Amino acid sequence: MRFVTRLALAAAGLTLAAGAAAAQTTVRWLHIEQNPAQVKIWEDVVRRFQEKNPGVKVEMQYLENEAYKAKVPTLLQSRDRPHIMYSWAGGVLKAQVEAGALADITAGVGSFKDNLAPGAVQAFVVGGKLYGLPYNVSQVGFMYNKDLFAKAGVDGTAIKSWDDFLAAVKKIKAAGITPIAVGGQDKWPLHFYWTHLAVRLGGKPAFEAALKGEGGGFEGETFQKSGELMKQLVDLEPFQNGFLGFKNQQALGYFGDGKAAMNLAISHHSATQRALAADKKGVPEDKLGWFDFPVPAGAKGNPSDTLGGVNGWLVTEGAPKEAVEFIKFFVSDEVQRELAKQNFIIPVFKGSDAALSAPFMQNVAKNIAASGYHQNFYDQDLGPSVGRVVNDATAEIAGGSMTPKQAAKAIQDAYKQGN
Amino acid sequence: MSGRGDAIVIRGRPFHGPAAKSRRSDGRLTTALIFLPPALLLFTIFVVMPIGEAAWFSGFNWNGFGRPTRWIGLDNYRFVFDSRGFGIAFRNNLLIIAVSLLIQLPLALALALTLAERFRGAVLLRMLFFLPYVLAEVATGLIFSFIYDGDYGLLASIFRSFGAEAPHLLASTQTSMLAILIVIVWKYFGFHMMLFIAALQSMDPNLVEAARIDGASRWQVLRHVVIPLLYPTIRLSVFFAVIGSLQLFDLVMPLTRGGPADSSNTMVSFLYNNGISRMRVGFGSAIGVILFVICVTFAVTYKRWFMRDE
Numbered sequence: 001m002r003f004v005t006r007l008a009l010a011a012a013g014l015t016l017a018a019g020a021a022a023a024q025t026t027v028r029w030l031h032i033e034q035n036p037a038q039v040k041i042w043e044d045v046v047r048r049f050q051e052k053n054p055g056v057k058v059e060m061q062y063l064e065n066e067a068y069k070a071k072v073p074t075l076l077q078s079r080d081r082p083h084i085m086y087s088w089a090g091g092v093l094k095a096q097v098e099a100g101a102l103a104d105i106t107a108g109v110g111s112f113k114d115n116l117a118p119g120a121v122q123a124f125v126v127g128g129k130l131y132g133l134p135y136n137v138s139q140v141g142f143m144y145n146k147d148l149f150a151k152a153g154v155d156g157t158a159i160k161s162w163d164d165f166l167a168a169v170k171k172i173k174a175a176g177i178t179p180i181a182v183g184g185q186d187k188w189p190l191h192f193y194w195t196h197l198a199v200r201l202g203g204k205p206a207f208e209a210a211l212k213g214e215g216g217g218f219e220g221e222t223f224q225k226s227g228e229l230m231k232q233l234v235d236l237e238p239f240q241n242g243f244l245g246f247k248n249q250q251a252l253g254y255f256g257d258g259k260a261a262m263n264l265a266i267s268h269h270s271a272t273q274r275a276l277a278a279d280k281k282g283v284p285e286d287k288l289g290w291f292d293f294p295v296p297a298g299a300k301g302n303p304s305d306t307l308g309g310v311n312g313w314l315v316t317e318g319a320p321k322e323a324v325e326f327i328k329f330f331v332s333d334e335v336q337r338e339l340a341k342q343n344f345i346i347p348v349f350k351g352s353d354a355a356l357s358a359p360f361m362q363n364v365a366k367n368i369a370a371s372g373y374h375q376n377f378y379d380q381d382l383g384p385s386v387g388r389v390v391n392d393a394t395a396e397i398a399g400g401s402m403t404p405k406q407a408a409k410a411i412q413d414a415y416k417q418g419n
Numbered sequence: 420m421s422g423r424g425d426a427i428v429i430r431g432r433p434f435h436g437p438a439a440k441s442r443r444s445d446g447r448l449t450t451a452l453i454f455l456p457p458a459l460l461l462f463t464i465f466v467v468m469p470i471g472e473a474a475w476f477s478g479f480n481w482n483g484f485g486r487p488t489r490w491i492g493l494d495n496y497r498f499v500f501d502s503r504g505f506g507i508a509f510r511n512n513l514l515i516i517a518v519s520l521l522i523q524l525p526l527a528l529a530l531a532l533t534l535a536e537r538f539r540g541a542v543l544l545r546m547l548f549f550l551p552y553v554l555a556e557v558a559t560g561l562i563f564s565f566i567y568d569g570d571y572g573l574l575a576s577i578f579r580s581f582g583a584e585a586p587h588l589l590a591s592t593q594t595s596m597l598a599i600l601i602v603i604v605w606k607y608f609g610f611h612m613m614l615f616i617a618a619l620q621s622m623d624p625n626l627v628e629a630a631r632i633d634g635a636s637r638w639q640v641l642r643h644v645v646i647p648l649l650y651p652t653i654r655l656s657v658f659f660a661v662i663g664s665l666q667l668f669d670l671v672m673p674l675t676r677g678g679p680a681d682s683s684n685t686m687v688s689f690l691y692n693n694g695i696s697r698m699r700v701g702f703g704s705a706i707g708v709i710l711f712v713i714c715v716t717f718a719v720t721y722k723r724w725f726m727r728d729e
Contacts, residue, residue, distance in 0.1 A: 070696055073483035095698070099484025184590070185678060242569045242587025244679035384698040385482065392681075401592060401680040417498065 027323045029313075030061045030075075030082035032068045034249070035275045038344045045338075049329050056322045066186065069384070076101040076316065083319035084327055087132055089123035089310050090376045091383025096314070097126045103315045106130040108324035116331065119374060120348045123310040134312035135331045136345035137374075138267045139364045140192050144289045148177050148261040156289045162197075162229060162296035169238045172261050179238040181260035183248030184398060187391035188379050192264050193233065194394040194407075195378045196293045196307045197226035203301030204373040210415075219412040227397055227404025229296055234398050244399050249276055256282030264293075266309060267364040271344050285358055292367065306371040309380070382415070389414035470711060477704035487701065495705035504681040505706070508689035511596055512665055515685065518600050519607070519660040524653070527608045531615030532641070545616065549609040556606075560673030563602050564589065567674075592682035595675050599683055602670055607663065611656045618652035619645070654725050661721070665714055686710050 029046075033039050039060075046058045061082060063071060068086065075081050076096065087093055096102050106129050113121050113130065120134035144156050152175035154168045172179040183189045198206065202222035210217050240246070240260055255263040256277030263269070270290075274282035295303050313327045329335065336352035339345045343358045346365045353365045368374060379387030393410045396402035402410070477495050479487035499505050534545050551559070566573045567588045575585035588598040622645070630644045646653075668687035671677055677684035677692050684692065686706065694703015 070691075073698055073700075076484065095482050095484050101484060185676060187678075242590035245567075245569075245587050245590030245675070383482075384696065388697045395678070396680045399592065399679050 024055060024057055025320050025322050026057045026059055027084065027320060027326055028059050028061060028080075028082040029323075029326070030063065030068075030085040032063055032065050032086050034064070035272055035344070037275065037342070038271070038339070041338060041342070041344075045330060045335050049326055052329075053322065053325065056326075058326055072096075081316050083316055083323040084313050085316065087124075087312050087314045088377060088380040089132075089134075089312065090380035091387065092380060093124070093131065093314070094126055095383055097129075097131055101317055102131045103317050103319055104129045104131065105133075105315050105324050108315075108321060109133065109328065112328055115333070115349055117348045117350065120310050120312075123376065124312055124314075132312045132314035133327050133331050134310050134348045135327075135336070136268065136311040136339075137308060137348060137368055138311070138346060139292075139306050139308040139368055140196060140264065140266055141290055141292050141364070141367075142262050143255075143265045143270055143273075143283075143360075144262045144291070145255070145258060145260075145283050146287045146289045148172070148258065149289065151175060152177055152261065156291050159291050159294055162232075162294045165294040166232060166236065169233065169236050173236065173238065178240045178260040179236075180240070180262045180264070181246075181251045181255040182239050182243050182264065182398075183246045183251035184239070184244040184395060185246055186248045187395040188377070189248050189251065189264065190398045191377075191379055191391045191394040192307070193230045194223075194226050194397065195375070195390070196264075197229050197296065198223055199305055199307050199373075199375050200293065200295055200299045200301045200303075201225055201229075203305055204375075206300070207375065213416075217412045218415055219408045223408045223411070224404055227394075227407050230394070230397055231404050234400070239398070244395070252276045253278065258283065267361065268343075268345060270358070270360055271342070285360065288360055290360055290363060302372055304367070304370050305373040305375070306368055307375045307377070308368065309377050310374075385417075386411065386414045470708075473704040473707045473711075476701055477708050479701040480699075481701045482698040483700040491701070495701045496709070498702055499705050499709065502693075504684060504689055504693065505686070507681050508677075508684040508686045511683065512667070512685050514596065515600065515603060515664040515667060516661050518604065519664050520657060523604045523608050524611055524656055524660060526604070527611035527656070528615055528649075528653075530608070531612045531619060532645075534612070535616045535619035545613070549613055551606045552610040552613075554606070556669035557673050559602065559606055560670050563598075564674050567598055589675050590679060592680050595679065595683040599671060599674055602674065603664075603667070606670070607660070611660070614652055614656055615649065618649055622648050658718075658721055658726070661717060662714065665710070665717070686713075 031039075031042070033042065039062075043060065046060060049058060050056060072085070072092075075085075076099070081101075093102075109130055113133070116134065117137070120137050121130070124130055124132040124134060142156075142159075146156065149156050149172070152172040154171050156168075159165050159168055169179045202209075206215075206220070206222040209215050210220060210223065215221065240251070240254060243251070246254070251263065252265075252269055252273040253276035254260055256273035257279075263273070265273075267290075270288060274280065276282070292303075293307070313330065315323050315327065331349060333349050333352055336345070336347035336349040337355035340347045340352055340355040340361075341357055343356060343361045346361060346368060347353050347355070353362070356362045356365060375381070377387075378390045381387070382390065390411050393402060393407035397404060397407050476487060478490055478492060480489040480491045480494075481487035530548060534541050534548075554562075565571075569575050569585045569587035569590070572585070574588070578585035586594065588594045626644055626648070627640055630640045635643070666687060667685045668691065671683060671685055671688040672691070675683045677688040681689070687710065690703050690706040690710070694700060694706060
């Protein structure tokens, strides 16, 4: 080790002495992508960027999703922190900005940001300053296996209301098929049910009122009702056996293996389920259906409202300016189209969505474009101290260890305790 | 450790006059002055300061970014004691201690008594039983999460061969802790067995022989000769088992992450899930301080009451 260091020092010394212009700059890039097919494209993007920018080396680092979330606070205080890192925006981003861990890249990005969907860019603006760039937006909805639906005699395109949905679950179960696969141990896949019901029931006004503590906050009517409707579903026992012991990856694999009819998924999971299926093929494109989250009776939200995420790259404090150049290249039209062509992302670069090849993803892109209120995942938007409680409490509704009322109270208590 | 030093002084006293004693203690002082600072420095930096820091952080509402600023006094401790999850975690720790003491140690002792004898294959069997202890905790957890898998796991195929539906042990609040306890016993009994075997082999065989000549039965020999001679080792084993149980974390995470619904959290995994994952460093520190107090209280009382002679 010491020998290597010395060698490196000697090499650096020589380079300086020779006055060579090509000093090496290393950009450390931390991502959480687990689909090898997508990572392969990213590696190619890195190679092309390095060719265009001699002297710059981009080093890819990987952490698993949950491990990443747990490690970031410590990582950001380290001197070896990555220069570019993954983000879901929201409350976590705000906390990171307040701690002074991120670099203001407003000037570095400049007018480039006008090429991107403004709503997605806005997610990375805190206090009027830009801290990162989005590369993907996503929508939460049901992906389903058309073959299994046909076997149970259910038409996925006809599911519009919550009651339609419950009826479909009953029918599929009666046909001897597991209706829904869910990664209950990760908890956040379960929080989608509760959250999306709240988005449907109350729309944007209910969420904003809860943030201000009005109408009982997260203990208010909308959120209690979300829990009750979720309970209606849970009472039908729609999930695979042992769902509380499944991680999301396992659940996606389970769906991909054709063992369950539905999965409440993030849109890009349509690609992930293929990678995680036992045969690495999963449910093929033409057998994969999608319907938007059903609308319960008496919903005040607009049916076009969406729940989903914005994924992007943050630049940390003290990163070399090449880091900004790299993420600009990463969200350029060229790369966005490449990823869209394989249906890995819903691109944010204006016009890149034309490259989406699957009708499935084209439809999702259309939904997001038409959405007047795109709610970010609660567990990200509310920050970890409250968001994790939403995850825990909704998983407990699913497990039957909390009533909808207790769950709503737990969330409101966490929100009041704050952080 | 300090006990040993005291013992030397006490035992040494009758043999030395006052002059000799003071010369000796001068020498001891010099030795202490030379040898103590490095150890003391390391101990301060890596043990005392982090504990002090945790105690300091536990007074803040802080998410881990930047410096803590919002002082909330003892509120974090109140939040800990008010939370349902901490109570469950504490009970689970007590359960682990109980199982370690009542099932694991007797099992280890029984195996040690058999395997301390010399017979063909004894060494091989010892190795085999010790093997689980050598495995890394996380690897063990992952292996057992595959074994317990209700669809593809070993347990599932065993159940299926009897024509029964396999239970998902890790997915139910009723069985998650049972599943973890099985792994704990499986993993650590070999360690205690080895301690007992070492003690048995260093035991004077004449004592057992004498008892046999006096007409003691096998059981009487075991009850009145062997086990009393094993007391120091048993006390040590109990000490390791209890402290290990209190600190249990790395087996829980790959198996259940403390779930479902907090049912299989230990105090340390509760700390991780609620302090680190939720980025509530103050809250987590409060749990850390509570855990520290429990461990230190146990260690000191146990040493004072049961391990005074060693």
